[in-house]
Amino acid sequence: MRSARPAILLLLGAMLAFSGNGRAQAKKPQAKLSTADPAVIELRDYQKLLETHRGKPLLVNFWATWCEPCRDEFPMLNELARAYGPRDLQVLGVSLDEDVDINLVRRFLARMNPVFSNFRKKPGKDEAFINGVHLKWSGALPATFFYDREGRVAATLVGEHPRPEFEKVIQQLLQSASPAAAGAARKSAP
Secondary structure, X not given: OHXXXXXXXXXXXXXXXXXXOOOEOOOOOOOOOOOOOOEEEOHHHHHHHHXXXXXXXXXXXXXXXXXXXXXXXXXXXXXXXXXXXXXXXXXXXXXXOXXXXXHHHHHHHXXXXXXXXEEEEOOOOHHHHHHHHOXXXXXXXXXXXXXXXXXXXXXXXXXXXXXXXXXXXXXXXXXXXXXXXXXXXXHHOO
């Protein structure tokens, strides 16, 4: 009888895999990758995005799937967007991936499930785009630009940086640009 125990356990395991009516349970469908591609933008589109978000502090992160530090910091950007979004911080992402890497971009965004909008730079005219974003930016990634409520660059973080550095800039931006602070400054002006 002892040698029958493993066979009985296997039989019980097989029975659990079947439903009460004797048919195998249907497998749950795997999550499909999002087929919505990030909108492709040129420099003028980027400038329109900045104008659209004027009035609120804005963090714009430039990333690519081939950039390991970009991939590493993306979850942190998602956390920052969740934490500071209620305090008016807007967050945008811009992928610098090429057209041939669109499947990688899709998979990356599906896996990361960002709570902020992402775009993709239109291939070509790299130098004009980079200089249009910021004259001192070389195009190195990751690159994060912080804009004040007036749409001016308030700070930049190029390369890999820890979360406390991001939070320090965000908190300064939120404090210096808070509507209450702006209202107090107007009241005290002669």
